[in-house]
Amino acid sequence: MKKQPNDLILQTVTTVISFIIFLFSIHLFFAGHYTPGGGFIGGLMTAAALVLLLLAYDIKTLNTILPFDYRLMTAAGLLIAVLTGAGALLFNEPFLTHAYDYFELPLLGETSLHTAVLFDIGVYLTVIGVTMTIIQTIGESE
Amino acid sequence: MSLLHLAILLPFIAAVFVPFLFKGFRSIHTGWFVLLVPLALFIYFIQYMPVTSSGQTVSQTFEWIPSLGINFTAYVDGLGLLFALLITGIGSLVVLYSIYYLAKEKEALGNFYVYLLMFMGAMLGLVLSDNMIVLYMFWEFTSISSFLLIGYWYDKERSRYGAQKSMLITVFGGLSMLGGIVLLYIMGGTFSIRELIGMSGDLMTEPLFLFAMILILLGAFTKSAQFPFHVWLPDAMEAPTPVSAYLHSATMVKAGIYLVARMSPVFAESGVWLWLVAGFGIFTLFWGSFNAVKQTDLKGILAFSTISQLGLIMSLLGLGAAALHFDTLDENMYMTATIAAVFHLINHATFKGALFMMAGIVDHETGTRDIRKLGGLVNLMPITFTIAIIGSFSMAGLPPFNGFLSKEMFLTGMISVFELDLFNLNTWGILFPVLAWVASVFTFIYSIMLVFKTFLGKPQFDKLPKKPHEAPIGMLISPLVLVSLVIIFGFFPNLLSNSMIKPAVEAILPSLTDAGQEVYVDIYFWHGFQPELFMTLGIILTGTLMYATLAKWQGIYNRIPERFTINGVYDRGLDKSESGSFKLNEVVMTGYMRSYLIYIFAFFVAILLSTMGIRDAFAVDTSNLAEIRIYEVALALVLIAGAITILFAKSRLTSIVLLGVVGYSVALFFVFFRAPDLALTQLVIETVSVALFLLCFYHLPEISRKEERMKFKMGNAVISVLVGVTVTLIGIASFSNSQAFESISQYHIDNVYELAAGGNMVNVILVDFRGFDTLFEICVLGVAALGIYAMVNFRGVRRQKR
Numbered sequence: 023m024k025k026q027p028n029d030l031i032l033q034t035v036t037t038v039i040s041f042i043i044f045l046f047s048i049h050l051f052f053a054g055h056y057t058p059g060g061g062f063i064g065g066l067m068t069a070a071a072l073v074l075l076l077l078a079y080d081i082k083t084l085n086t087i088l089p090f091d092y093r094l095m096t097a098a099g100l101l102i103a104v105l106t107g108a109g110a111l112l113f114n115e116p117f118l119t120h121a122y123d124y125f126e127l128p129l130l131g132e133t134s135l136h137t138a139v140l141f142d143i144g145v146y147l148t149v150i151g152v153t154m155t156i157i158q159t160i161g162e163s164e
Numbered sequence: 165m166s167l168l169h170l171a172i173l174l175p176f177i178a179a180v181f182v183p184f185l186f187k188g189f190r191s192i193h194t195g196w197f198v199l200l201v202p203l204a205l206f207i208y209f210i211q212y213m214p215v216t217s218s219g220q221t222v223s224q225t226f227e228w229i230p231s232l233g234i235n236f237t238a239y240v241d242g243l244g245l246l247f248a249l250l251i252t253g254i255g256s257l258v259v260l261y262s263i264y265y266l267a268k269e270k271e272a273l274g275n276f277y278v279y280l281l282m283f284m285g286a287m288l289g290l291v292l293s294d295n296m297i298v299l300y301m302f303w304e305f306t307s308i309s310s311f312l313l314i315g316y317w318y319d320k321e322r323s324r325y326g327a328q329k330s331m332l333i334t335v336f337g338g339l340s341m342l343g344g345i346v347l348l349y350i351m352g353g354t355f356s357i358r359e360l361i362g363m364s365g366d367l368m369t370e371p372l373f374l375f376a377m378i379l380i381l382l383g384a385f386t387k388s389a390q391f392p393f394h395v396w397l398p399d400a401m402e403a404p405t406p407v408s409a410y411l412h413s414a415t416m417v418k419a420g421i422y423l424v425a426r427m428s429p430v431f432a433e434s435g436v437w438l439w440l441v442a443g444f445g446i447f448t449l450f451w452g453s454f455n456a457v458k459q460t461d462l463k464g465i466l467a468f469s470t471i472s473q474l475g476l477i478m479s480l481l482g483l484g485a486a487a488l489h490f491d492t493l494d495e496n497m498y499m500t501a502t503i504a505a506v507f508h509l510i511n512h513a514t515f516k517g518a519l520f521m522m523a524g525i526v527d528h529e530t531g532t533r534d535i536r537k538l539g540g541l542v543n544l545m546p547i548t549f550t551i552a553i554i555g556s557f558s559m560a561g562l563p564p565f566n567g568f569l570s571k572e573m574f575l576t577g578m579i580s581v582f583e584l585d586l587f588n589l590n591t592w593g594i595l596f597p598v599l600a601w602v603a604s605v606f607t608f609i610y611s612i613m614l615v616f617k618t619f620l621g622k623p624q625f626d627k628l629p630k631k632p633h634e635a636p637i638g639m640l641i642s643p644l645v646l647v648s649l650v651i652i653f654g655f656f657p658n659l660l661s662n663s664m665i666k667p668a669v670e671a672i673l674p675s676l677t678d679a680g681q682e683v684y685v686d687i688y689f690w691h692g693f694q695p696e697l698f699m700t701l702g703i704i705l706t707g708t709l710m711y712a713t714l715a716k717w718q719g720i721y722n723r724i725p726e727r728f729t730i731n732g733v734y735d736r737g738l739d740k741s742e743s744g745s746f747k748l749n750e751v752v753m754t755g756y757m758r759s760y761l762i763y764i765f766a767f768f769v770a771i772l773l774s775t776m777g778i779r780d781a782f783a784v785d786t787s788n789l790a791e792i793r794i795y796e797v798a799l800a801l802v803l804i805a806g807a808i809t810i811l812f813a814k815s816r817l818t819s820i821v822l823l824g825v826v827g828y829s830v831a832l833f834f835v836f837f838r839a840p841d842l843a844l845t846q847l848v849i850e851t852v853s854v855a856l857f858l859l860c861f862y863h864l865p866e867i868s869r870k871e872e873r874m875k876f877k878m879g880n881a882v883i884s885v886l887v888g889v890t891v892t893l894i895g896i897a898s899f900s901n902s903q904a905f906e907s908i909s910q911y912h913i914d915n916v917y918e919l920a921a922g923g924n925m926v927n928v929i930l931v932d933f934r935g936f937d938t939l940f941e942i943c944v945l946g947v948a949a950l951g952i953y954a955m956v957n958f959r960g961v962r963r964q965k966r
Contacts, residue, residue: 056923058840060930066848096946103939118935122921136921138931148942152949160859163956
């Protein structure tokens with residue numbers, strides 16, 4: 023592109039909107055165990071917010087504000103998922119057996135904590151990593 | 165592991181040390197070390213002669229794979245011992261001969277003796293095995309070592325051709341034989357030949373009996389160069405002459421004879437056996453002798469002569485089977501045929517070995533084996549001439565040599581066909597004596613030709629590459645020993661009758677001797693004015709006459725066009741099968757993805773529809789159908805419209821957008837069918853993939869970017885409609901049968917909160933109940949991302965490396 027286009031409206035709206043999308047994606051992720059949503063769709067939503075940022079700005083800017091290596095993120099996600107599964111082995115249970123209980127937490131009061139969420143975090147990170155790796159790779163390849 | 169096993173394996177063990185001897189003792193010809201092996205074995209096997217001639221047998225078992233019934237059972241009876249003595253005896257003579265024939269400076273002697281010892285061990289194992297799988301193993305060892313020996317001078321084109329040809333034909337036969345062995349095992353439940361012989365009466369009625377017999381006979385016929393599988397033997401003459409003398413006259417080609425003789429007790433009650441073995445044998449006899457006259461190469465003549473003599477033995481073995489249909493031995497004239505077969509087997513090994521060695525000497529001393537260039541050697545090579553004349557006259561069946569005796573017995577056997585009232589032999593059987601007589605005439609002609617054209621006639625030494633002179637004494641010892649045997653067996657045939665022939669015949673026809681009767685073998689020169697005497701006289705007269713007029717009628721051989729010879733058929737068959745496979749490959753493997761997809765889909769449709777048809781699996785059951793709602797119909801119409809329009813879209817951009825329409829419609833279906841998670845995912849994924857399609861579209865190269873409608877192809881349309889119909893039919897049928905089992909989903913509904921503390925059942929199944937699947941699905945995603953990253957970023961690296 024020879025001339026930098028004037029994207030003032032797009033950029034301003036993106037700044038606001040992307041945070042809303044982030045929030046929505048995090049909601050989807052955490053609500054996944056009880057209502058529609060979960061790691062996969064949450065991850066995709068987060069990636070969508072990042073893509074919106076990409077469209078409004080460019081790859082370099084995005085890398086400056088969010089300096090992630092998405093391939094490492096993929097690897098981390100896979101590792102978390104596998105370790106969650108392997109954790110069950112420590113308690114003499116079959117691979118990928120989940121456990122949950124209710125805890126009294128300082129701010130939140132009585133909360134249920136479930137190891138399936140850890141697994142879902144793995145899924146979530148992997149999906150973001152994968153989507154962003156693909157889009158960045160293809161975008162940079164010009 | 166007994167001493168007998170060690171004796172059989174000794175040549176293999178010795179073969180291991182040959183290369184060291186060859187490298188370590190360069191000044192001594194390696195053959196001298198090797199010579200000890202067959203000599204020792206010959207002496208060892210001689211010891212069994214009193215055992216077998218008194219009717220005893222020796223059997224030693226060494227367990228190899230007992231769980232499969234495969235044991236190395238060494239079994240020595242009359243037949244096995246006869247062959248073992250031939251193998252070791254002629255083996256010693258051949259090794260001695262080869263010491264003088266092959267120069268130690270020029271030849272790769274290490275290879276030669278390793279192959280030869282391998283062959284010797286394989287032959288010994290073959291004739292002394294009772295277990296058919298072990299027999300088959302040694303059988304293939306002989307094929308392989310023979311292949312190596314024929315291709316010994318591997319830098320010669322003809323050697324390689326001959327080796328390949330013999331390999332293809334004998335291995336084809338060997339594999340057929342394996343099939344026959346397996347069939348016999350299925351029928352009899354054992355690999356042991358002796359046990360099979362014991363149940364031969366029951367085997368006759370089995371439906372597989374005939375197949376087993378034909379397959380075993382295929383093995384025997386290919387190995388023993390019977391018509392039409394004889395074509396490999398003349399081409400195997402490219403081997404060094406000791407090899408031809410050993411393998412292609414005395415031992416390997418008799419492996420098929422051995423097999424027929426060994427299996428006779430199992431199969432011979434059947435008339436098919438008699439007709440097949442005797443019929444192929446007698447025709448081979450005729451064909452071989454007829455073609456031998458045409459040859460101009462000494463070894464060529466001997467090769468066809470071997471074919472013809474093997475046919476003779478084979479036909480005698482076939483006719484000998486008729487003896488089984490008589491109860492007493494006293495008046496059993498068909499016994500003569502078997503006795504003649506065994507006797508001629510011994511005789512043939514002696515004179516043919518001598519003749520091959522004679523041919524080798526002539527070749528060695530004159531530089532050629534072409535009888536058109538040879539002549540008048542009698543004064544220069546008197547000893548060789550003596551060898552040749554004794555061998556040839558014995559081969560022609562002239563008195564007083566041993567060939568005369570076996571030829572007379574052969575004719576007696578053939579005449580006795582007239583009196584046999586079995587299997588139509590009294591009508592078609594007339595062919596046997598006629599062919600036998602004609603073949604004997606030709607045998608006479610080529611035998612005379614062999615001697616007269618080489619040693620008599622006008623000398624033409626200027627045509628010879630070398631100046632001829634008598635061979636060294638070392639080279640002459642072996643053929644001299646063999647021709648002395650020819651004469652000894654000729655004058656004193658009863659030396660052999662009780663010690664060798666009787667036990668061998670008893671082994672071939674055990675059911676007769678088991679009944680307590682004794683085979684009576686007495687061979688004598690003069691048996692009165694019988695028809696066979698006049699036949700012999702006729703052979704000599706006609707043969708002499710035809711030899712004198714040879715030049716006048718030799719032209720008929722050129723009348724047979726090359727196309728119709730078996731060789732021509734073999735060569736063209738090989739060519740055609742090669743070019744045919746190549747063509748087939750070219751037609752089927754087009755290299756176009758679309759062809760392969762058509763194959764895949766066509767098979768998919770054919771297999772599924774025919775399965776449904778055969779199983780009568782078409783089923784329509786409407787009782788479980790849900791109510792159809794109007795918005796489902798509307799959405800389905802949108803979906804169908806979108807899908808069909810893709811097919812007719814002119815531009816790719818339209819197709820991509822229409823694909824998006826289909827995807828979003830599917831997402832809406834998920835909404836209607838109450839699958840919110842799926843709908844969410846489908847929407848986002850559809851967006852991403854449409855974006856990626858657009859990216860691809862944007863990067864299409866300019867040149868081929870013609871916007872045009874998809875071409876209509878009838879075949880593709882038919883296939884795609886059929887695939888659609890097949891899948892639909894299966895879908896309908898399986899839905900109609902889906903009530904057969906209760907769904908397991910109730911478990912998930914009941915336990916989603918109880919066990920997994922969740923509310924979203926889909927997500928709980930994904931991460932908890934069936935989390936293992938999810939783990940690998942995210943792995944798939946990770947691999948895909950890394951794959952794309954690698955593909956995009958490492959293009960340059962790969963190109964540089966190229």
